[in-house]
Amino acid sequence: MEILVAAVIAVMTSCGVYLMLRSRTFPVIVGLTLLSYAVNLFIFVMGRLSTGNPAVIGSGESYPDPVPQALVLTAIVIGFAMTAFVLVLSLRARAELGNDHVDGREPVRSAKPADADGEKRK
């Protein structure tokens, strides 16, 4: 169980980091979202994995740690708000800058392929 959860977190984090390093804003935002999912899961399992424990204190012999559950709720709310904000911001940047590259300008392509095309046409 621990290995499965750890693997899920690891895969989500690495996908998130990979997408965050992309050059268009949309993949970057999806990457940030994946990263925040991974982080939320990570916070949640820091209260240790256990089965068969009631979530309410006092209704059983033992109970899971309630603090990570409170933390993950806070983190989900904040992460959700920030994702909404960055989504709107990227749309705004797309409108202001005319493209969706994270640097706000299209990368300058080398002139060679265009020249080659031009020569072909000649």
Add this chain to the structure above:
Amino acid sequence: MSHLLILPILLPLLTGILLLLCARWGMRWARALSVGSAALLLVLSLVLLRRADGGILELYALGNWSPPFGIVLVLDRLAALMLVMTSTLALLCLIYAASGRDGPGDSLHPLTHFLLMGLNGAFLTGDLFNLFVFFEVLLIASYGMLLHGGGPERARAGLHYVILNLAGSALFLISVSLLYGVLGTLNMADMGRKVASLDAADLPLVHTGGLLLFLVFGLKAAIAPLYFWLPSAYAAATGPVAALFAVMTKVGIYTLVRVYCQVFGLDGGLPEFLQPWLWPLALITLALGVVGTLAARQLRQQVAYLVVVSVGTLMLGLALNSAAALGASLYYLLHSTWICAALFLLADVVRSQRGPAEDSIVQGPPLAQSAILGLMFFAAGVSVVGMPPLSGFIGKIALMQTVDSTAQAMVLWPALLLAGLFTITALSRSGSTLFWRTQGAVTGAGRAGAVPLLVIAAFIALSLGLSLGGHSVMAYTRATAEQIFHPQAYVQAIQDFRPLPSPHDAQEVHP
């Protein structure tokens, strides 16, 4: 338990909400309310400073939950010092903005108050996760402030700033939950107590969490190599926003001091696992900041690099890792925040008077108020590079005097002196170009009224005040550093804390 402690958080929150609700009353009311509230906040911070100066820690348990289970606010000398620094900065910047430089739109004032709420909360809280929450509050306000005014340049800088900080927040959460997973508590004093008596097998995990936190705070504080977002963001922001942002890097430095000395440094000072990183990173930050000031093409960009230089200097102070050095660093922190804010405002005024040349460091039309602006630029420049008689000189001298060994002196002295020399070169180049190498006629456009100039003069007067009252300020910052280097008192205060008896309990005892 005094309710005064939570007022620095509640006052900006209520003001911000009120400003949002009263938006249609018109700008005059909004400005009066905003400046008035900031003035009240300054008074409140000064009252708290007086209380903290007694050296007794005051705790405020939210909801009367006793620590370490509930969240506590803690007022010590460091928190009070940061509150006073921030509220002074905010008051002056808001007066500057209220003189007609808060356009377009009316969103700058409420956003500033939400930023203040986040900042004050971050300074006062004694809980690591609560620190994260207040960081998010101040960050989301700062996103809005950075984008204030619109335009492609701000959209581009804002996108980088927001994405970087979101990644930083994710790292913050990972490190906080890692530390919670090992220590089982989030109260910083309690964490410190548990780290001190930790199993050797758990230490690597705790150190990993600690170093991840260093990455997060390094991003906020703009320590090399994580400072690349800063120059473009600060240069893109409007004048008053850039001036207010002078405090943002200092928040990173503050949390660095607070968290490491409290959680990992129960035996005094910064923990050993951090120390190998401090010297090289401080020197690289200082060097790259200096190169940036020399290479900058716009005045605002140059001032932004001066902020990086000040971060490098402060990091050198932290690397010395002694109470005396921390005291000198805190003095330098006060000085550099205020004087960098003055320079940002000055750059804003200069920019509005140069027509299409804006604040590019090239030959342009003469300024309408060349004499007074030039004089203030000279004074602020003298202070920021660390020449007598202003506060930068005192801060640097104090820092240099705190070296323990010749080896430290051989690194620190040349670094600080050379950085000073190169920043003098850079500032004299930009000053002489902007004020003397002029051509054409005075356009007279964008003549600044009395209020903006008086605000800049007030910042310079603060710098002069810091150097005239240097003895008492330094005494306070030294006492602050001593308090930070002896965190056992804090741990004791948390352990001795007794929640207020609730009326319910009282009824049960005496029916």
